[in-house]
Amino acid sequence: MLDAGLCRYVLISYGHNALSSDSLFTMLMDFAGxxxxxxxxxxxxxxxxxxRRAMHEFNTGPQTWKHIAVAQRAWANLNPQAMMYDKxxxxxxYLSSKYVVEPLRLPDNCLVNDGGRAVIVTTLERARDxxxxxxxxxxxxxxxxxxxxxxxxxxTGSTGARKACETALSxxxxxxxxxxxxxxxxxxxxxxxxxxQDYGFFEPGEGESWFSGGTTGPxxxxxxxxSGGQLSEAYYMGLTPLSEAAMQIMxxxxxxxxxxxxxxxxxxIILVSDNGGILQxxxxxxxxxx
Amino acid sequence: xEYTKPLPRINSDNREFWEGCRxxxxxxxxxASCGHIRFPASYVCPKCLRKDFQWIVSAGIGxxxxxxxxxxxxxxxxxxxxxxxxxxxELQEGPRLLTNIVGCPPEEVSCEMPVxxxxxxxTPDISLPMFRPL
Numbered sequence: 001m002l003d004a005g006l007c008r009y010v011l012i013s014y015g016h017n018a019l020s021s022d023s024l025f026t027m028l029m030d031f032a033g034x035x036x037x038x039x040x041x042x043x044x045x046x047x048x049x050x051x052r053r054a055m056h057e058f059n060t061g062p063q064t065w066k067h068i069a070v071a072q073r074a075w076a077n078l079n080p081q082a083m084m085y086d087k088x089x090x091x092x093x094y095l096s097s098k099y100v101v102e103p104l105r106l107p108d109n110c111l112v113n114d115g116g117r118a119v120i121v122t123t124l125e126r127a128r129d130x131x132x133x134x135x136x137x138x139x140x141x142x143x144x145x146x147x148x149x150x151x152x153x154x155x156t157g158s159t160g161a162r163k164a165c166e167t168a169l170s171x172x173x174x175x176x177x178x179x180x181x182x183x184x185x186x187x188x189x190x191x192x193x194x195x196x197q198d199y200g201f202f203e204p205g206e207g208e209s210w211f212s213g214g215t216t217g218p219x220x221x222x223x224x225x226x227s228g229g230q231l232s233e234a235y236y237m238g239l240t241p242l243s244e245a246a247m248q249i250m251x252x253x254x255x256x257x258x259x260x261x262x263x264x265x266x267x268x269i270i271l272v273s274d275n276g277g278i279l280q281x282x283x284x285x286x287x288x289x290x
Numbered sequence: 291x292e293y294t295k296p297l298p299r300i301n302s303d304n305r306e307f308w309e310g311c312r313x314x315x316x317x318x319x320x321x322a323s324c325g326h327i328r329f330p331a332s333y334v335c336p337k338c339l340r341k342d343f344q345w346i347v348s349a350g351i352g353x354x355x356x357x358x359x360x361x362x363x364x365x366x367x368x369x370x371x372x373x374x375x376x377x378x379x380e381l382q383e384g385p386r387l388l389t390n391i392v393g394c395p396p397e398e399v400s401c402e403m404p405v406x407x408x409x410x411x412x413t414p415d416i417s418l419p420m421f422r423p424l
Contacts, residue, residue, distance in 0.1 A: 048358035056401035102359035
């Protein structure tokens with residue numbers, strides 16, 4: 001629409017009073033359908049089924065997911081807007097937390113919060129005149145192998161993430177090695193692992209060693225979810241990762257800014273993901289500096 | 291005692307399945323064209339898109355594809371069951387269905403565990419297929 005001149009600005013927004021109302025709970029209960037007959041509700045249950053099957057097929061589980069949860073919490077501790085800004089979390093805190101739907105514990109789940117987020121998309125020509133350095137869309141990819149969770153053969157990968165990422169990289173004309181940081185849709189810790197696995201950052205079962213040592217946290221070699229993400233900043237659906245990628249590229253992230261401030265690479269190219277249903281839809285976006 | 295949990299919503303697609311359950315039979319559609327046995331019930335075969343089918347009765351034996359242990363009750367009716375096991379069971383005939391594993395502690399459930407159907411008579415009209423270790 002922008003290229004065709006049909007409009008000059010596109011606003012992408014998300015707002016929800018999920019915490020102070022019962023609307024999120026009502027929506028998830030409505031989604032349950034006849035699964036409710038067997039006490040199966042909401043997203044945590046569906047992702048727990050996926051995560052459990054993954055634990056059967058390759059090396060994963062709490063010893064992998066603790067690295068994701070703790071690294072994202074460390075990012076949130078640098079972000080005054082994050083819900084978990086003043087709540088540090090250790091591996092012991094993670095491992096001693098309560099199960100919601102086993103194998104997923106409370107800190108494996110995204111937050112429920114009130115709030116909103118928005119981004120504005122315009123032409124590069126217009127963006128060059130704006131106050132902040134533009135975050136340029138270099139590539140996009142989508143793949144939606146949508147099958148309900150009970151009939152799905154892709155709960156352990158590869159999900160739509162693989163083709164979506166291949167498409168986005170191809171359009172951008174780059175390889176995975178060019179990526180400086182990732183903002184991954186993190187409804188659950190396992191989603192982060194599986195998405196990065198499908199993107200090819202590591203082989204199935206190698207996540208535990210790939211994440212260990214603070215790979216994705218402040219100072220790490222592949223920063224992931226640098227606002228704290230949906231696990232530790234706030235849940236705004238796809239707008240949490242997308243807005244954080246844009247803000248990082250613009251250099252507007254304060255204490256958590258990628259680059260020298262956090263002993264990480266300059267964020268010239270950031271990979272962003274979004275995911276819907278129970279691993280049923282996927283989109284991948286690559287943002288970069290010019 | 292009054293049944294306090296949600297009950298299935300019967301429609302023209304799934305009526306035969308739930309009538310089978312009332313008779314303690316697991317009935318599935320078998321495509322008359324390609325032989326694929328499908329669940330949930332549907333108007334056309336998801337494999338070949340043909341309409342003709344026969345109902346077959348499953349032996350009720352399968353294995354746990356995956357499972358999850360609920361430690362939180364999202365509906366009051368399940369409070370007394372905590373912790374309880376929701377599972378996807380893959381039957382010998384092929385279909386997978388969402389169900390509960392009963393008759394063993396949650397920590398003894400595992401993926402690929404052999405299971406057999408047991409019936410929970412919820413109301414005079416509705417019986418639920420659940421599974422226990424074989």
